[in-house]
Amino acid sequence: MDRTPRRIPAATVARLPEYLRVLVGLASDRIATVSSDRLAELAGVNGAKVRKDLSYLGTYGTRGVGYDVDFLLFQMREALGLTQDWPVVVVGAGNLGRALANYGGFGERGFPVAAIVDSDPAKVGTEIGGTIVRPVADLAGIVAEHHHVIGVIATPGHVAQAVADALVVAGVQAILNFAPALVSVPPHISLRKVDLALELQVLSFYQSHRETRAVG
Amino acid sequence: MDRTPRRIPAATVARLPEYLRVLVGLASDRIATVSSDRLAELAGVNGAKVRKDLSYLGTYGTRGVGYDVDFLLFQMREALGLTQDWPVVVVGAGNLGRALANYGGFGERGFPVAAIVDSDPAKVGTEIGGTIVRPVADLAGIVAEHHHVIGVIATPGHVAQAVADALVVAGVQAILNFAPALVSVPPHISLRKVDLALELQVLSFYQSHRETRAVG
DNA sequence: GACTGTGAAGTAGTTCACAGCT
DNA sequence: AGCTGTGAACTACTTCACAGTC
Numbered sequence: 383m384d385r386t387p388r389r390i391p392a393a394t395v396a397r398l399p400e401y402l403r404v405l406v407g408l409a410s411d412r413i414a415t416v417s418s419d420r421l422a423e424l425a426g427v428n429g430a431k432v433r434k435d436l437s438y439l440g441t442y443g444t445r446g447v448g449y450d451v452d453f454l455l456f457q458m459r460e461a462l463g464l465t466q467d468w469p470v471v472v473v474g475a476g477n478l479g480r481a482l483a484n485y486g487g488f489g490e491r492g493f494p495v496a497a498i499v500d501s502d503p504a505k506v507g508t509e510i511g512g513t514i515v516r517p518v519a520d521l522a523g524i525v526a527e528h529h530h531v532i533g534v535i536a537t538p539g540h541v542a543q544a545v546a547d548a549l550v551v552a553g554v555q556a557i558l559n560f561a562p563a564l565v566s567v568p569p570h571i572s573l574r575k576v577d578l579a580l581e582l583q584v585l586s587f588y589q590s591h592r593e594t595r596a597v598g
Numbered sequence: 599m600d601r602t603p604r605r606i607p608a609a610t611v612a613r614l615p616e617y618l619r620v621l622v623g624l625a626s627d628r629i630a631t632v633s634s635d636r637l638a639e640l641a642g643v644n645g646a647k648v649r650k651d652l653s654y655l656g657t658y659g660t661r662g663v664g665y666d667v668d669f670l671l672f673q674m675r676e677a678l679g680l681t682q683d684w685p686v687v688v689v690g691a692g693n694l695g696r697a698l699a700n701y702g703g704f705g706e707r708g709f710p711v712a713a714i715v716d717s718d719p720a721k722v723g724t725e726i727g728g729t730i731v732r733p734v735a736d737l738a739g740i741v742a743e744h745h746h747v748i749g750v751i752a753t754p755g756h757v758a759q760a761v762a763d764a765l766v767v768a769g770v771q772a773i774l775n776f777a778p779a780l781v782s783v784p785p786h787i788s789l790r791k792v793d794l795a796l797e798l799q800v801l802s803f804y805q806s807h808r809e810t811r812a813v814g
Numbered sequence: 815g816a817c818t819g820t821g822a823a824g825t826a827g828t829t830c831a832c833a834g835c836t
Numbered sequence: 837a838g839c840t841g842t843g844a845a846c847t848a849c850t851t852c853a854c855a856g857t858c
Contacts, residue, residue: 391848391849392848392849393848393849393850394849395800395803395804396796396800398799398803399793399795399796399799399800400780400796402799403778403779417816417817417818418817418818418819419817424780425780426780426782428850428851429817429818430850430851430852430853431849431850431851433817433818433819433820434819434820434849434850434851436818436819437818437819437820442818442819443817443818443819444817444818444857444858445816445817445818445819445856445857445858446815446816446817446818446857446858447816447817447818447858448816448817448818449818461803462799462802462803462806463802463803463805463806463807464799464802468798468801468802468805470798477697477700477701477702478697478701478703480697480700481693481694481696481697481698481700481701482697482794484693484696484697485693485694485697485794486693487694487778487794487795488794488795488798491795491798491799492802493795493798530805532798532801532802532805555805556801556802556804556805557801558797558798558801562619562703563619564616564640564641564642566642572801572804572805574797574800574801575797576792576794576797577615578698578701578703578704578792579615579703579704579707579709580612580615580616581774581790581791581792582684582686582704582707582709582748582774583614583615583618583678583680583707584611584612584615584790585684585748585772585773585774585788585790586678586679586680586684586708586748586772587611587614587677587678587679588611588772588788589679589684589746589748589771589772589788590678590679591679607826607827608826608827609826609827609828610827633838633839633840634839634840634841635839644828644829645839645840646828646829646830646831647827647828647829649839649840649841649842650827650828650829650841650842652840652841653840653841653842658840658841659839659840659841660835660836660839660840661834661835661836661838661839661840661841662835662836662837662838662839662840663836663838663839663840664838664839664840665840
């Protein structure tokens, strides 16, 4: 009865989506319970880490038995805030933006593409993956139409900061930046970045140094 | 004169591509020297971290002056192994694979798309971003045609392990996995993963918990 | 007997703060 | 005076190891 809401370490938060993926698989295989060691094996980590991570969620398994898959799945979705959808607005209808909008993986995982916007009038009105490209001026309207929209920056690096500023003005609270550029936002806005080439560069480093550094 | 080749921490390696990006920008602006604090500001970190990171490379700046941009740029490319190109073979010509192959950002940064392969005969022979899709059976040939090819897995999760195995058999030494699945490889193979939806899930977590956790 | 939950120990990464060079 | 390079202090994260529960 001690749902201690301890502060969850960032490293743990980053692993929760992995556990979620594993649990979805177990549930669809009709597996009822799972031990920390088995979950760890499927997620590519170790049992102690799983137990400590889950303990931060206030999730209790059963000693001698393990964790109830359905209950843990529910709790994981709850913890990650995935009991609701988070519509995404993609800014930039170039290669990367089209790619992300066409890639079905976002919608499947609770992040439907609500809109795509682009500053190029030639692109406005074209269709990408069933969504019509809208002008950047529509941003505020798009944010107002939906609840808690996440902004995705898929533009060249040199306009990334301007796009981020526009997203913030439009009322977006969370931004995912795919552009290879540093972006800064007011402290109350959540910001994360993904650099598609960065991991290739890291691989290049380890190949050049003839050391293997495996990462799940 | 003490080019100590200390082991470079993984956290430092992950930041080198950021420094590289900043240095490329400074060099194109014809800026000759940069201090650790300025470099830190442009990379979104702090000065002490920059100095410590650069010290692992055995890179020496000049006290009272800073770092020579061109020299540091050269060293950074050298450290990352980017004095050569690393051709990439994309496995999977679905939405994600087409996206990655069309996305010019890889080629620009030294990772040209050498080939795209797919197991679907209907896709083989079609063109994506100037490259003809080849059958999976061509993998070994593609690896032999080029030096040090990096394999990129852009398939659905349920075939990711089989693709990884095929890449290893074909002689690939480094793999970047975009599929949302755990993949394991022999210890001498470098493996990294990128999960496009994971960062959205992390944003969802922080939004739900109404805490802002900014990340450069 | 099996397996969780967690303090304690160990390891990695960050930041401080300042000596030392230009 | 300005700025690097780095031990030392600190903080975050991981792993161990075992008491507690089923």
